[in-house]
Amino acid sequence: MSKSAVVEIAELFRKALDARMWRQMEEMGQRWIEIQDKIDANVIALLAEIGDSKPNPAQIREMQRWAEMREQVHAELSKYQDYVGSVIDSGKGDSAKLGIQSARETLSAAFSSAGIMGSFNIVPIDSVEALSAILAKGAPLQNLLAAAFPESWVHMSSALIEGIGLGLGPRETAKRAFEGMNYGFDRILTITRTEQLRAYRNGSILQYRESGVVTGFKRLSARDDRTCMACLISDGERYEVADEFADHPNGRCAIVPIVAGVDEPEWENGADWFLSQDPDKQRAMMGKNYYEAWKDGAFELSDLRRTAHSDIWGDSPQIAALKEFV
Numbered sequence: 001m002s003k004s005a006v007v008e009i010a011e012l013f014r015k016a017l018d019a020r021m022w023r024q025m026e027e028m029g030q031r032w033i034e035i036q037d038k039i040d041a042n043v044i045a046l047l048a049e050i051g052d053s054k055p056n057p058a059q060i061r062e063m064q065r066w067a068e069m070r071e072q073v074h075a076e077l078s079k080y081q082d083y084v085g086s087v088i089d090s091g092k093g094d095s096a097k098l099g100i101q102s103a104r105e106t107l108s109a110a111f112s113s114a115g116i117m118g119s120f121n122i123v124p125i126d127s128v129e130a131l132s133a134i135l136a137k138g139a140p141l142q143n144l145l146a147a148a149f150p151e152s153w154v155h156m157s158s159a160l161i162e163g164i165g166l167g168l169g170p171r172e173t174a175k176r177a178f179e180g181m182n183y184g185f186d187r188i189l190t191i192t193r194t195e196q197l198r199a200y201r202n203g204s205i206l207q208y209r210e211s212g213v214v215t216g217f218k219r220l221s222a223r224d225d226r227t228c229m230a231c232l233i234s235d236g237e238r239y240e241v242a243d244e245f246a247d248h249p250n251g252r253c254a255i256v257p258i259v260a261g262v263d264e265p266e267w268e269n270g271a272d273w274f275l276s277q278d279p280d281k282q283r284a285m286m287g288k289n290y291y292e293a294w295k296d297g298a299f300e301l302s303d304l305r306r307t308a309h310s311d312i313w314g315d316s317p318q319i320a321a322l323k324e325f326v
């Protein structure tokens with residue numbers, strides 16, 4: 001099945017968004033490492049002072065060096081939080097605009113590939129009202145972001161105290177402490193990505209709703225080895241134009257419009273794409289237990305589709321628990 005121009009444009013824009021977010025993630029990662037490099041000297045100094053003295057956790061927390069290190073971690077994390085806040089704010093604005101622009105170009109492509117001189121209402125890309133409506137969504141994620149920073153400290157400090165208690169060497173203890181600190185960083189990355197992916201989709205949806213020519217849309221999954229099974233089997237699903245479009249954290253699904261008077265866009269859907277992959281890749285993507293049950297005929301791919309709900313992240317596609325079938 002050949003891909004329509006509409007699908008190609010939707011994919012092109014989503015890749016552009018992805019590329020921009022990768023550069024952002026790299027910079028965020030770089031700055032995070034810089035923080036850790038700064039803190040490292042204080043952690044090592046603390047561990048050197050402790051030496052072989054085997055203090056208990058309460059004694060560790062009473063040390064002057066501990067207080068200094070904690071202060072430093074808090075100060076650095078607070079600066080980093082401000083930095084991430086500005087990355088998200090500007091990133092959401094840019095993503096929403098990219099989403100609007102992607103929707104416009106997709107609509108133009110739909111008309112021109114059908115040989116129709118179509119016209120549609122345009123969402124003014126610099127309209128403050130339009131953008132603020134899009135950007136207002138996602139407030140719970142801001143709370144989650146704020147929580148990620150104390151969480152970094154909690155994991156870091158308990159890894160430190162544990163390492164000291166176990167009598168691990170200073171390098172090993174410091175390493176575990178920073179691994180603990182990274183626990184918060186993973187969340188920060190997920191939130192940063194998810195906020196922008198959502199702003200992008202909401203920008204597109206707004207333009208589609210306002211266009212006056214879109215009757216609905218279809219889910220276009222990324223269809224690569226990073227795509228989860230839930231998105232793959234949901235690929236091609238149809239929505240009414242007024243429906244909310246749900247995706248999970250880090251969800252990379254795009255939206256393809258169904259335009260009045262134009263043939264519905266078609267592509268090789270995620271389930272068919274999956275079926276055409278080699279068995280090793282299928283097993284890796286699905287997980288061994290699901291794969292074996294599927295091969296034994298316990299279920300069809302389409303039987304797996306469920307919807308999960310989270311108060312923070314909203315609704316998202318999910319696959320059924322394996323125990324439903326075996």
Ligand SMILES: [Zn+2]
Binds near residue numbers: 228251
């Ligand atoms: Zn997914």
